[in-house]
Amino acid sequence: MSTQLEPAEPIAKGTFATAKQAFGDLFRWNQRVEITNEYGENTYVWQPPAPLRNPISLFAMLKGRDWLFFLVGLAAWTADAFDFHALSIQTTKLASYYHRSKTDITTAITLTLLLRSVGAAVFGLFADKYGRKWPMVINMLILGLLQIATIYSSTYGAFLGVRSLFGLFMGGVYGSAIAMALENCPTEARGLMSGILQQGYSLGYVIAACCNLGVGGSTNSWKIIFWIGAGLSIAVGLIRCLFPESKQFIEAKKHRKENPELYKDAGAAAFWRDCKKMLAKEWKMCIYCIVLMTWFNYYSHTSQDSYTTFLLTQKEFNNTQASRGSILMKTGAVVGGMIMGYVSQWLGRRRTMILAAFLSACLIPAWILPTTERSLSASGFFIQFFVQGAWGVIPIHLNELSPPAFRSSFPGVTYQIGNMISSPSAQIVNAIAEKTFITSAKGDRVEAYGPVMGVATAIIAVGIMVTTAFGPEKKGARFELAKVAGEGGSDENLAKKVADLERGNSIAEAEKGGDARFENVAMESKEMAK
Known part of the structure; x- marks a missing residue:
């Protein structure tokens, strides 16, 4: 879904810059949404508010x-x-x-x-x-x-x-x-x-x-x-x-x-x-x-x-x-x-x-x-x-x-x-x-x-x-795939997962939807291969 949305600039660095950005976002109808995968990697998009549903x-x-x-x-x-x-x-x-x-x-x-x-x-x-x-x-x-x-x-x-x-x-x-x-x-x-x-x-x-x-x-x-x-x-x-x-x-x-x-x-x-x-x-x-x-x-x-x-x-x-x-x-x-x-x-x-x-x-x-x-x-x-x-x-x-x-x-x-x-x-x-x-x-x-x-x-x-x-908002933040704290979150383990994917061990399964947790890394691996 994120590929169909307008990319947004990341959250500004610095207290005053972040406050200024947050205040400006109040007057923009589309909302800046942060998407987090299981490895803590973030992407940002402008997402129009969904209409109120029944x-x-x-x-x-x-x-x-x-x-x-x-x-x-x-x-x-x-x-x-x-x-x-x-x-x-x-x-x-x-x-x-x-x-x-x-x-x-x-x-x-x-x-x-x-x-x-x-x-x-x-x-x-x-x-x-x-x-x-x-x-x-x-x-x-x-x-x-x-x-x-x-x-x-x-x-x-x-x-x-x-x-x-x-x-x-x-x-x-x-x-x-x-x-x-x-x-x-x-x-x-x-x-x-x-x-x-x-x-x-x-x-x-x-x-x-x-x-x-x-x-x-x-x-x-x-x-x-x-x-x-x-x-x-x-x-x-x-x-x-x-x-x-x-x-x-x-x-x-x-x-x-x-x-x-x-x-x-x-x-x-x-x-x-x-x-x-x-x-x-x-x-x-x-x-x-x-x-x-x-x-x-x-x-x-x-x-x-x-x-x-x-x-x-x-x-x-x-x-x-x-x-x-x-x-x-x-x-x-x-x-x-x-x-x-x-x-x-x-x-x-x-x-x-x-x-x-x-x-x-x-x-x-x-x-x-x-x-x-x-x-x-x-x-x-x-x-x-x-x-x-x-x-x-x-x-x-x-x-x-x-x-x-x-x-x-x-x-x-x-x-x-x-x-x-x-x-x-x-x-x-x-x-x-x-x-x-x-x-x-x-x-x-x-x-x-x-x-x-x-x-x-x-x-x-x-x-x-x-x-x-002047504060932040992360409405719609997708944290469902976030890893459990302390569960193999080291850079070495992440590198090993990426390496496995590059060798094709999990890409095929991810493409089939068999393991949703590897989809983001699979896509990144393909980009790296290119």
């Missing part, structure tokens, strides 16, 4: 195996989000149970967020080296056990210790889940599936909030929510045991068995060598993605975490009204993430994120100024439609920006470091709002949560638009 036809492109991997990845991310929000939505109950202030209880949230980046690095690297299956199984089973351990934490100190460990293992879920769910999706369907996948986080919140309403407001009812979370996590881990490893790792294992001489230097040493090469080559991309994810995590936490408090204090709603408003807000997030992720397949990743951030900023007055439950619920729905609409593009955007052999560790680590940096976002909003007062519609002096959240969200939305406008 979502049903995109769903039909996924085979049964693809759906299984996607649904398990979605279930893992949803269960992970449920486990996290099981604490955040029950802060008052836990404060009463442990006889501590709500601020003391939120310390557990901060510790969880801080340690997630460590878990993302450890389990992400394991997933890139040994496969997606068992790191995820271990993560989910231990998360379930830690939910149970939280229930039996009789002291505040034990509670903090368990939640710290929870953050460590929670951090490993995101990277493995999105890699497993998206790496085998057809290119045309990735935007839609990315939007659906990301909203597992919002779906986990909605389920937790609904469960919380169902169990009531008694102090000890928090334990029921944690039992539900434990069951969900353990169930996902056990279900993952029933399915095979990702296709990439199965093929790598098969090829290693058939060609042991090509993999004699493969192993842990080769894996870490590839890690060092990746970091030396992609350190700027790492920093960019961390900055982007810091903005995005501030974006979601600032606009969501204090929303219920905003309804209770500034708008003076009762608990039932505030809960309904929060659930509708997150419902908007689920819908928006799916739709905007779908649109990104046509409009492009960066243009979609910039558009969503811009529209969310425009909606800020309608989000904080109304006084009735209906109007606030409607505006909360639509602002989160666009906030999480921008977020819906993130899983596939990070997957496409990732070095092909590190599609588990790279997104997971950059996402979780951004999450760690943004961890005090809710505390910042609360600290400023509690010291600033305005007059409510009823004439009372109330804490200014609305103005603080509005100003902060506007600043963050602008930051996202600027950072995204």
